[in-house]
Amino acid sequence: MESLDTFTLLPISMDPTTKAITSDTPNSALNNELAHLNALHKNLLAAGTPTGTPPPPVPVNPTRSAQISKLRESGNNEFRKGNHGQAVKLYSLAIDMALGRPSWEPSGLVREEVSGLLSNRAQANMAQQNWAEGAVDAEASVEVKKAGNAKGWWRRGKCLLEMGRLDEADEWVKQGLEFEATEQDLVQLKQEIEKRKGI
């Protein structure tokens, strides 16, 4: 970085109609950054706060949260009725919506919502015996939220077991037990895996 009172003038220009910033040079880092900038600019305009700045992280705009929980509820209902395919669709919609939150909103909230929804989608996939999708969803769920996500750990372990990937399943469940040592389901799953490996 240069000192405080100097900077490098970059060859960038603004499209007067679309207000998009572009650069003619084939500098990929710069172009990448400009793409981010333009996306953020659109989001800021869409937020429409009076000062044109992002609102402080709390309080959160409640409409999106309400929509997400509504989608999750209807997904849960479909799941209970046994329409697992429909449930997966609804959960996917809710996940897209949760990931589409403006990026200045609290990340903790996004983690919470997305991990729950992914875990539910894993469950719905497992009910249809789509073990591969279930495993991926549960993995993503755990990646977003590691602690306090015993169901996510269990679901991926179960999916891997069902696919016959015993070593991976064993590894995964051991890792899960480091976070959730007291979870009864995980302990049982571990025993099950060890039994299968023993055969």
Added chain:
Amino acid sequence: MWPFDAIDWLMLLVPIAYLFILVGSLYTFSSIYRKRTAAKAASLEPWFPPHIQRNIYLSLLHQEDPKCPDSILKAALLRRATEDITRIMAIRNAKQALQVLLQRGSVGDDLWQRFQRAEKEIEDELRDVVTEANAFAPNWGQTIFQSASEMLQNDQIRERVTDILGTAQAEKAWWDQRKSQIQTEFMKELDEEKMKSPTASSVAGSVTGSVAGSEDAVLVEGGGPAEKTGKGKKKKSKN
């Protein structure tokens, strides 16, 4: 009157000249030395790569024809704050380790100087961003870094989730292939059993039955209706 004539001016000049030369040489030495160390510090490689976001912001700010609207400048400032957050985190994480290494003599003084320079720069940079933010909207300076930090975290979450979900296709293809492989193997086994003992059908039946049972377990264990309802119940109770 004090007798000025009695003073030997020439002899007095000697100590004065001595003092003058002494002070002059010390001054010259110190100024040259300081200039050299400053030049050396300036020639050290910077800790971070060029700050693209800052350069973009300032380039936009100095754009005259047409003038850049405020909304874009605000977005650019936010991007700049986000990059600053990553930098200050990097500095904070590196500081302790670097101090220990320096005490042990594992790293050179140059590295420490580079680090200190980066630290000072980032402090100035943060202050500058806060001032700029306050100039755009009152009190934005207090929340801009909060927003920037959330933006950073959110970006990371999104990146990881899309990365993992992107593997779903490959995983599914693998599993479909594996499934059909298991099925064909199983069918082949079944046929072989039949070919081998067409007469002792009752024995073969029991054998294939047991094989089928174990293979079935690999394929669809837990897929039975009982298991399904069990899971359904669990979900209902927990969600």
